[in-house]
Every structure is written in structure tokens, then in C-alpha cells.
Amino acid sequence: MAAKKKAVLFLAACLLGLAAYLYHAFCQQDNQEELVLQGNVDVREVSLAFRQSDRILEMLAEEGDRVQKGQVLARLDTRELELQLQRLNAEIAAQQSTVDKLHNGTRPEEIRQAEGNLRQAQAAAEHAAGVYQRKRDIYTSIAGISQQELDNAYHDMEAKQATMSVAEAALQEAKAGPRQEDIAGAEAGLQALRNEQLRYIYLLSQYELQAPDDGVIRSRLLEAGDMASPSRPVFKLSLPGKKWVRAYVPETELGRVYEGQQARVYIDSLPGKAIDGQVGYISGTAEFTPKQVQTEELRTSLVYEVRVYVDDADNVLRLGMPATVRIVR
Structure with missing residues (x-):
């Protein structure tokens, strides 16, 4: 009976040893895998900085805030840029008036004025020509005037005729209206001013610092009143x-x-x-x-x-x- 009991204990010990060995081997295999x-x-993370250099006017986000794409986080002082934009708008309005004037052509009143100037110049030229003719006749018939007086009358006649030619050209120009080259030049100048206006509007939009994506503000690195620049991050945003x-x-x-x-x-x-x-x-x-x-x-x-x-x-x-x-x- 005792021998049988010892055999059972020995068998149980062997089974426990085998189980321990298998468990150890399994753990080693698991660790190896x-x-x-x-x-x-x-x-x-994204470091957010302003594109422009200016003083920070407002800080609109705190550390830990969840922000959405496009949300405004901070603003710069825009007063100087707004004054420049107002001046540019005035220049655009003036240039627009010039372009409109060229497109509308010469007013009827200006044509009538040019016609009046031409009639006045023609009358003056005819009068000067008559004076010269009479003095020439006197000089050649009885020598009643000097050569100097005759020359003065001749030069006056030429001057009046030149004035008449200028008045004729002015009337033709008024009737023909502005040249296409002048119109094109004025329109190009207006377009250049408008492009500059768009640039100022874009720069104004860059005075607002917006979140590029949804995220969480991890660090607030500057405060209102600090000078911002492209090399100085304002926030750090975790995406x-x-x-x-x-x-x-x-x-x-x-x-x-x-x-x-x-x-x-x-x-x-x-x-x-x-x-x-x-x-x-x-x-x-x-x-x-x-x-x-x-x-x-x-x-x-x-x-x-x-x-x-x-x-x-x-x-x-x-x-x-x-x-x-x-x-x-």
C-alpha cells in the first residue's frame, strides 16, 4: 500500500514538473515572438506666426483651447495699413475719372469753344494780312513808311496765321476725341492701382492669425502689445x-x-x-x-x-x- 502511494506521489511530481517545463517553454516562445x-x-505640431511684422493688438485664444480651422487666434494693429489703403482708394477714384473722361470723348461745349477760338484766330489772321497788304502798297507806291514798319506788319501776319493753324488743329483734335493709346495707358494705370489695392487687402487679411486646421493650443508664446514677426511664433498648435x-x-x-x-x-x-x-x-x-x-x-x-x-x-x-x-x- 505504501509503495503504491509513493508511486502516485512520484507520478504527480513528474506531472507537475512537466507542466512547469511546458509553461516555461511557452513563455520563452511568447517572449521570443x-x-x-x-x-x-x-x-x-504647428508653430503659428504672423506673415507681417507689427504690434499684436488682440490675443483671442488660451492654452488648452480647442480651435477649428479658420478660427481667428490673434490680430495685429492695422491702423497704418488701413490709412495707406484709404489713400490708394482715392488714387483709384481719380484714375477712374480720367478713364471715364477719355471714354466719353470731347464734350460738345469743348468743341464749340474750339470752333470759337478758330474763328477768332481766323479773324485776327485776316486782319493782320490786310494791314500788311496796305502797308506794302504804301511802301511800294510812295515810300510813306519805313522798312521796319513793313517788316513788323509781315511778322505779325505770320504770327496770326500760326495761331490760326494751332486753333484749326485743336478743333480737329476735339472732334476726333482721345487717342486709343491714351485710353489704353489710362486703363493700364487704373489696373495697376487695382492690383495694388488687392495686395493691400491681402496684407490686411494676413494681420489676422488663423488656425490652419482643427487642434488644441499647446503654447501661447506672445501677448498683446508684443512685436510680432515671421520668425517669432505666437502659438503652438497640436493637430x-x-x-x-x-x-x-x-x-x-x-x-x-x-x-x-x-x-x-x-x-x-x-x-x-x-x-x-x-x-x-x-x-x-x-x-x-x-x-x-x-x-x-x-x-x-x-x-x-x-x-x-x-x-x-x-x-x-x-x-x-x-x-x-x-x-x-
């Missing part, structure tokens, strides 16, 4: 698109990782809950002693940066949050 990495969450975990793979494990490989991401605030992802980027250059590493072994090894992109539908991942990545072979 997964590559465990430590990393941090990254998100896409709600793809998020990823930046991790580092040892050189000896690099062959186990490839683009498109499935992975699971875990965070401390949700223990046991996996977030699905996949490997989307593998660096082609090894780094030595990266700035952020999670284990002592990696600090003295050549490592490669890997980005595991995730679909964070519940929006639980935050920038810089530590995460554990399990890459399935």
Missing part, C-alpha cells in the same frame, strides 16, 4: 491627426522590425488595455546614446529610431507620455 520597446508619445510612439531598437533586434508590422501600445494610465498600431518609420541611421532612452542597456548601444503609429480614437495619448510597445513578429 514579441519585441518589447519603451518610448514616448509624439504628436504633430488631431495621427499619433505615434517614438522608440529605439537595438542594432541586434533591428532585423525583427519592418514597416507595416503590427504592434500594441500600452500606457500606465490604462494598464492592460492595448492600443493597436503599426510600424511606420525605421531610421536608416544608427544613433549612439540618444537623448531619451528608457533602459540602461540602450544607453551604451547603437540604436535605431522607430515610430509606431497608432489610431487614438479615444484621445487618451498625450505628448511626451511614456508608453510600452510590443511588436508582434
Whole structure:
């Protein structure tokens, strides 16, 4: 009886040992099929700055605000630009009047005035010609006047005839109206002013800083009264698109990782809950002693940066949050 009992105990011990061995082997196989990495969450960010340099008039968003695409976040002082635009509008109005005048042609009143000037010039020329003729007759018949007087009468007649010719040309010009070249030049000048007006309107629109996409304000870097410029960001905006975990793979494990490989991401605030992802980027250059590493072994090894992109539908991942990545072979 005792021998039988010992045999049963021995068999039970063997079975327990076999179960322990199989469990250990299974765990080792499972560990070999997964590559465990430590990393941090990254998100896409945009640094928002004004295109123009001027003083900030209003700041309309705070850190943590959710903003929508096209929402105005800040404004610059536009008073100087608005005064310049008003002056340009006045120049456009003046040039428009000039173009309208050229298109309308010569007014009837101006033609009648030109005709009156011509009649006056003709009368003066005829009178001067008569005076010269009489003085010429006197000079040749009885020599009653000097040569100087005769010459003066002749020059006066020529001057009056020249004035009449000018009046005739002015009347013809008034009847013909403006030249097409003058009209085209005036219209080109008007178009140039209008183009300049559009440029000023565009510059005014750039005095408002708008969100390029939906997102969350992460940093408010300037305040109202500060001088803005293209090189000084005003806000940092986090975009709600793809998020990823930046991790580092040892050189000896690099062959186990490839683009498109499935992975699971875990965070401390949700223990046991996996977030699905996949490997989307593998660096082609090894780094030595990266700035952020999670284990002592990696600090003295050549490592490669890997980005595991995730679909964070519940929006639980935050920038810089530590995460554990399990890459399935």
C-alpha cells in the first residue's frame, strides 16, 4: 500500500514538473515572438506666426483651447495699413475719372469753344494780312513808311496765321476725341492701382492669425502689445491627426522590425488595455546614446529610431507620455 502511494506521489511530481517545463517553454516562445520597446508619445505640431511684422493688438485664444480651422487666434494693429489703403482708394477714384473722361470723348461745349477760338484766330489772321497788304502798297507806291514798319506788319501776319493753324488743329483734335493709346495707358494705370489695392487687402487679411486646421493650443508664446514677426511664433498648435510612439531598437533586434508590422501600445494610465498600431518609420541611421532612452542597456548601444503609429480614437495619448510597445513578429 505504501509503495503504491509513493508511486502516485512520484507520478504527480513528474506531472507537475512537466507542466512547469511546458509553461516555461511557452513563455520563452511568447517572449521570443514579441519585441518589447519603451518610448514616448509624439504628436504633430504647428508653430503659428504672423506673415507681417507689427504690434499684436488682440490675443483671442488660451492654452488648452480647442480651435477649428479658420478660427481667428490673434490680430495685429492695422491702423497704418488701413490709412495707406484709404489713400490708394482715392488714387483709384481719380484714375477712374480720367478713364471715364477719355471714354466719353470731347464734350460738345469743348468743341464749340474750339470752333470759337478758330474763328477768332481766323479773324485776327485776316486782319493782320490786310494791314500788311496796305502797308506794302504804301511802301511800294510812295515810300510813306519805313522798312521796319513793313517788316513788323509781315511778322505779325505770320504770327496770326500760326495761331490760326494751332486753333484749326485743336478743333480737329476735339472732334476726333482721345487717342486709343491714351485710353489704353489710362486703363493700364487704373489696373495697376487695382492690383495694388488687392495686395493691400491681402496684407490686411494676413494681420489676422488663423488656425490652419482643427487642434488644441499647446503654447501661447506672445501677448498683446508684443512685436510680432515671421520668425517669432505666437502659438503652438497640436493637430488631431495621427499619433505615434517614438522608440529605439537595438542594432541586434533591428532585423525583427519592418514597416507595416503590427504592434500594441500600452500606457500606465490604462494598464492592460492595448492600443493597436503599426510600424511606420525605421531610421536608416544608427544613433549612439540618444537623448531619451528608457533602459540602461540602450544607453551604451547603437540604436535605431522607430515610430509606431497608432489610431487614438479615444484621445487618451498625450505628448511626451511614456508608453510600452510590443511588436508582434
